[in-house]
Amino acid sequence: MINWLEKTDNELLIYSSYYAPRGRYRLYKLAGLLSQRYVLPIDYLVGIIGAEGSGKSTLIKGLFPGMELTNDDDGVNLTPAPIYDFEPDNYLSGHTFHIDIRYELAFKQQYEIVDAINKAISHGRRVVVEHFDLIYKALGYNAQLLFGIGEEVLVARPSVFGPFPPNIKHIVDKTIKFRLMAHSAEDITSYILEKKYNFTRPVLHSDIKHGFVINFNELPKIDINELENNVMDIIKKGVSIYPVGEDRIGIGDFDMLCTGTRTHVKKTSDIENFRLIKEYRYNPISKTYLLIGTIGKKEVAGFEDILD
Numbered sequence: 257m258i259n260w261l262e263k264t265d266n267e268l269l270i271y272s273s274y275y276a277p278r279g280r281y282r283l284y285k286l287a288g289l290l291s292q293r294y295v296l297p298i299d300y301l302v303g304i305i306g307a308e309g310s311g312k313s314t315l316i317k318g319l320f321p322g323m324e325l326t327n328d329d330d331g332v333n334l335t336p337a338p339i340y341d342f343e344p345d346n347y348l349s350g351h352t353f354h355i356d357i358r359y360e361l362a363f364k365q366q367y368e369i370v371d372a373i374n375k376a377i378s379h380g381r382r383v384v385v386e387h388f389d390l391i392y393k394a395l396g397y398n399a400q401l402l403f404g405i406g407e408e409v410l411v412a413r414p415s416v417f418g419p420f421p422p423n424i425k426h427i428v429d430k431t432i433k434f435r436l437m438a439h440s441a442e443d444i445t446s447y448i449l450e451k452k453y454n455f456t457r458p459v460l461h462s463d464i465k466h467g468f469v470i471n472f473n474e475l476p477k478i479d480i481n482e483l484e485n486n487v488m489d490i491i492k493k494g495v496s497i498y499p500v501g502e503d504r505i506g507i508g509d510f511d512m513l514c515t516g517t518r519t520h521v522k523k524t525s526d527i528e529n530f531r532l533i534k535e536y537r538y539n540p541i542s543k544t545y546l547l548i549g550t551i552g553k554k555e556v557a558g559f560e561d562i563l564d
Contacts, residue, residue, distance in 0.1 A: 269294070269411070269412070269413040270412065270413075270419070271410055271411060271412040271413075271419055272410070272411045272412075273408040273409065273410050273411075274286060274290070274408060274409045274411075275407075275408060275409075275463040275464075275465075276310075276311065276405050276406065276407060276408055276409045276435055276463075277462075277463055278435065278438070278439040278442065278461075278463070278468075278516050278519055279461070279514070279515040279516045280314050280503075280515040280516055281515055282461075283311050283314045283315060283318060283516075284314065284317070284318040285318070286318070286409065287314070287315050287316075287317070287318020287319045288318050288319075288321075290318075290319060290403070290409070290411060291318070291319045291320070294401060294411055294413070295319065295401065296401075298400075299382065299400045299401045300376075300377045300380065300381065300382050300383065300400065301373070301377055301382075301383055301385065301399045301400050301401075302319075302382065302383070302384045302385065302399055302400065302401045302402075302403070303385050303388030303389075303392075303398075303399030303401070303402045303403070303421060304316060304384065304385065304386045304387070304388060304403050304404075304405075305387070305388055305389050305402065305403070305404040305405070305421060305424045305425050305428060306404060306405040306406060306428050306432070307406070307428065307429055307432050308518075309436075309518040309519055309520075310405045310406060310428065310432050310435070310519070311405055311516070311518075311519060312386055312387075312405060313325055313386075314516075315403060315405055315409065316354065316384060316386065319384075319403070320352060320354075320384060323352055323354055323384070324354065325354050325356075326338075326354055326355065326356060326359075337353070337354075337355050337356075337360065337372075338350055338353060339353040339355055339372045339373070339376055339383065340368075340372050342372070342375060342376050342379075342381065344375075344379040349381075350381070351380075351381055351382065352381065352382040352383075352384065353376055353381060353382070353383050353384070354383075354384045354386065355369070355372075355373070355383065355384070355385055355386065356386040356387060357369065357385060357386065357387040357388065357390040357391045358386070358387040358390060361390065366391065366394040367394070369391060369394075370391065370394050370395050370396075373385065373391075373395065374395075385399065388402070388421055389421040389422060389424070389425040392420075392421040392422075398414045398420065398421070399414065399421075400413065400414075401413055402414060402419065402421065402424055404424035404425070404427065404428040405428055405432075406427060406428030406429065406430070406431035406432040406435065407428075407431035407432060407434045407435040407438075407465070407466075408428075408431065410424055410427065410428065412424065433521075433552075434465075434466050434551065434552050435519065436519060436520055436521045436526075437521055437526065437527045437528060437530075437551040437552060438463075438466065438467055438468050438549075438551050439468075439516060439519050439520055440497055440507075440520045440521045440524065440526075440527055441468065441487065441491070441527050441530050441549055441551050442461065442468040442470070442549065443505065443507070443512060443514055443520075444487050444490050444491070444507060444524065445468075445470065445483070445487050445532075445547075445549055446461075446470070446512070447507065447510065447512050448483060448486045448487055448490075449470070449478075449483070450512075452486060453476070453478050453483075455472075455476070464548065464550075466550055466551055466552045466553075467548060467549050467550035467551060468548075468549050469546050469547070469548050469549075470546070470547040470549075471539075471542070471544040471545070471546055471547075472536075472544060472545045472546075472547065473543075473544060473545075474545070475536060475545050476536065476545065476547070480532050480533075480534050480535070480536075480547070481534065483532060484530075484531065484532040487530065487532075488530065490507065490508070490524055491524045491525060491527050491530055492524075492525065493508065493524060493525070494523050494524055494525030495507060495508030495509075495523060495524050496508065496522065496523050497520045497521060497522065497523060497524065499517040499518065503515050503517065504517070505517050505520065507524065508524075527551055528551060528552050528553070529550075529551060529552055529553055530549065530550075530551050531549070531550055532547065532548065532549050532550075533547075533548040533549075533550070
């Protein structure tokens with residue numbers, strides 16, 4: 257008989273979801289919270305799932321500060337994965353390993369990767385597996401803790417009934433486009449606010465489903481219809497969005513600060529159904545005025561299938 261009084265919150269967890277913030281520092285902050293809330297010392301196998309540019313590396317760095325990743329944001333190997341050199345009798349060997357399956361499969365056979373993961377785990381080492389969905393079947397068992405990142409960050413502690421990596425993968429792949437569109441629309445709006453209306457940072461940003469929120473300490477004297485038209489002019493031009501250096505992106509022929517340079521659509525015309533809510537919403541607790549932008553359309557994300 258199960259003694260439910262002995263169950264912890266983590267043991268009762270099926271899955272939780274959080275808005276995936278745009279920008280490196282906001283994602284670090286969320287990841288730190290998730291680490292404190294969900295990661296246990298006995299979680300030896302942690303799976304990370306998400307598309308390229310979704311923020312997996314940033315999420316991992318926030319979950320496990322100080323851990324050296326074996327790839328950079330472009331998937332180019334920086335150092336050989338130390339997990340292959342692990343020997344249990346070497347007291348100087350690491351206790352937490354990172355491995356990017358997408359990269360490793362270009363150079364290693366599946367059985368070599370599986371053997372390395374099993375060896376480390378069997379000796380009480382933690383392995384953080386990026387692109388866990390690519391090795392799950394060959395490994396033959398699920399991670400103790402799964403993180404998926406798309407428009408939301410999903411956290412799951414699987415049981416024999418799931419959630420399973422393919423289900424997480426299906427959801428994050430389906431929703432990531434909304435995060436990319438929202439981030440690009442948010443940055444274009446911020447650029448217009450700065451250049452045309454002289455609203456420079458710091459202006460607070462936050463998240464909503466299929467959109468963004470920009471917070472002002474005072475009621476802006478800006479016509480929202482005019483602002484929307486200025487943003488739409490750039491969207492309709494279909495200009496490219498691209499990194500131009502550390503923490504900067506280019507949008508057509510101008511560039512601006514951005515701490516999430518890869519979390520964007522490729523060109524502005526990829527932003528679908530952009531619109532601004534035609535009134536500033538007042539938050540009486542924070543005493544701020546909210547400019548709300550939305551993108552896309554209502555779409556079933558597949559959360560009802562997460563345990564199938």
